[in-house]
Amino acid sequence: MLDSFWPLLKAGLVFTVPLTLITFVLGIALGFITALTRLYAPWPLVLIARFYVWLIRGTPLLVQLFLIFYGLPSAGITxxxxxxxxxxxxxxxxxxxxxxxxxxxxxxxxxxxxxxYSIGMGWTQAMRRVVLPQAGRIAVPPLSNTFISLVKDTSLAAAVTVPELFQSAQRIAAATYEPLILYVEAALIYLLFSSVLSALQTRLEARLGSSSSTGERA
Known part of the structure; x- marks a missing residue:
């Protein structure tokens, strides 16, 4: 376990963490655009946004990855x-x-x-200065849970040959014939990442709760 710990941790830091951060930032941006579309856009765009959400939520993530990595090359997209x-x-x-x-x-x-609107703000100003700060406090807990779940879900990237933490464990297990030890070690590293993020989430929620209480007293 000591010999394999650093290669697994390195794979987690080099591939799992960047993959999580990049996809979370891009995913939140896409989610924000989709949410605004569903709430405020003309109905043709609303239908497109609803179809996208329905399609993605109704199909397994692993199938989506396979379609993109293994399916698209048959259409000329590699x-x-x-x-x-x-x-x-x-x-x-x-x-x-x-x-x-x-x-x-x-x-x-x-x-x-x-x-x-009564103090002269337009829609964009109202959204940015009034609505988003309030909505952001409400969204922090569920979005934080999404981020933590994403860290674990990135293990599915091993199925499309991304050399992240779990695939590194698979490769070492294939060479050492010690799958139990390697997979337990990979699970512990995922647990370590999730525990750190959970602690940060708790601190962030406490800080937001404290600032919200201060604002209400003021």
Whole structure:
């Protein structure tokens, strides 16, 4: 376990962590656009956004990765493994996060919009200065859970040959014939990553709760 710990941890830091960060940022951006589309766009765009969310949420992530990496080459589109994984995870995170963001935006009382309009703000100013700060506090816990789940879901990238943490464990296990030890060690490293992120999430939620209470007293 000591000999394999550093190669597994290195694979996690070099591939798992960047894959998680890149796809989460891109996924949140896509989710935000999708949520705004579903709430405020003309109905043809709303239908497209709904279809996208329905399609992604209704199919397994592993199947989506296989379609992108193994299926698209038959249509003349060939992507390297990491790019295919980024696209697949981004589309998946975008669909799920769009529902979270849409719900949090809808949870902001209509009176907040009216108050912003009454002091001369336009739609963009009201969204940026009034609605988003309130919706952001509501969205932090579920989006944080999505991020932590994404760290574990990146293990599926091994199926499309991304040399991340889990695939590194598979390769070492194939060479050493010690699958139990290697997979337990990989699980412990995933647990370590998730525990650190959970602790950061708890601190962030406490800080937001404290600042919210301070603002209400003020």
């Amino acid at each position: 992507l390297d493994a990491f790019t295919a994984a980024v696209i697949g995870f981004t589309l998946n995170v975008g669909a799920y996060s769009s529902e979270i963001i849409r719900a949090t935006l809808a949870a902001v009382p209509r009176g907040q919009w009216e108050a912003a």
